[in-house]
Amino acid sequence: MLVRESLQVYFIMGSNNCRGEPLQVVEQALKGGITMFQFREKGSGAKTGKEKHSLAIKLKQLCNHYGVPFIVNDDVDLAVDIGADGVHVGQDDEPLASVKQRCPKSFIIGVSATNSTEAVQAFQAGADYIGAGPVFPTSTKQDAKLPIGLAGLEEINRLTGETPVTAIGGIHTDNAADAIKAGADGVSVISAISQAESPQQAAQLLNKLTAKKR
Numbered sequence: 001m002l003v004r005e006s007l008q009v010y011f012i013m014g015s016n017n018c019r020g021e022p023l024q025v026v027e028q029a030l031k032g033g034i035t036m037f038q039f040r041e042k043g044s045g046a047k048t049g050k051e052k053h054s055l056a057i058k059l060k061q062l063c064n065h066y067g068v069p070f071i072v073n074d075d076v077d078l079a080v081d082i083g084a085d086g087v088h089v090g091q092d093d094e095p096l097a098s099v100k101q102r103c104p105k106s107f108i109i110g111v112s113a114t115n116s117t118e119a120v121q122a123f124q125a126g127a128d129y130i131g132a133g134p135v136f137p138t139s140t141k142q143d144a145k146l147p148i149g150l151a152g153l154e155e156i157n158r159l160t161g162e163t164p165v166t167a168i169g170g171i172h173t174d175n176a177a178d179a180i181k182a183g184a185d186g187v188s189v190i191s192a193i194s195q196a197e198s199p200q201q202a203a204q205l206l207n208k209l210t211a212k213k214r
């Protein structure tokens with residue numbers, strides 16, 4: 001599947017983002033139709049060391065079973081070690097050029113962009129996709145920058161040519177379609193699925209709202 005299509009409903013989660021048992025939440029989301037998953041184990045209460053490693057392997061196996069790409073946030077060593085499908089790095093993480101050197105050629109490598117300058121740099125450096133945001137205010141990421149809004153998302157889409165772009169930051173069922181209208185290839189969410197009464201139904205609805213008219 002093309003990276004662009006995999007970005008449609010990109011669920012990001014760590015064990016500390018969900019009310020239920022992480023494996024059950026992710027399996028529900030997979031059944032609901034998420035198209036890519038990012039393991040982002042960070043912040044207060046996040047697992048570390050062997051616990052983090054073994055949860056990553058279990059979640060990767062689950063994603064492999066459903067044929068959904070499994071991406072690791074920040075931790076390039078973990079991603080390479082467990083045979084993930086890719087890694088996502090931000091502006092303050094390991095630079096893209098060095099990540100590319102250390103990862104298999106088949107890796108999907110995503111880069112965060114909080115403005116159009118960062119987005120163009122990521123595009124020129126050969127990112128496989130760009131995470132543009134935060135589009136709306138978010139309480140999930142403690143150190144999130146100021147929201148760029150739909151106008152900022154439109155500008156990033158305009159300037160990054162063919163590079164697939166996903167919208168992140170405060171995305172829920174009530175604004176997901178707006179992000180697609182602003183030119184994003186998909187939406188990335190944490191709490192919209194991880195905190196939902198039914199993660200499966202939340203994923204199903206987001207899938208419907210982001211489906212591109214063929």
Ligand SMILES: Nc1nc(C(F)(F)F)ncc1COP(=O)(O)OP(=O)(O)O
Binds near residue numbers: 092093113131132
């Ligand atoms: N994790 C992310 N995933 C995406 C994705 F494109 F996948 F939607 N976009 C942006 C981020 C934010 O990444 P980063 O700036 O490194 O902060 P953190 O490591 O705290 O997530």
Ligand SMILES: [Mg+2]
Binds near residue numbers: 073074088089090093
């Ligand atoms: Mg990061």
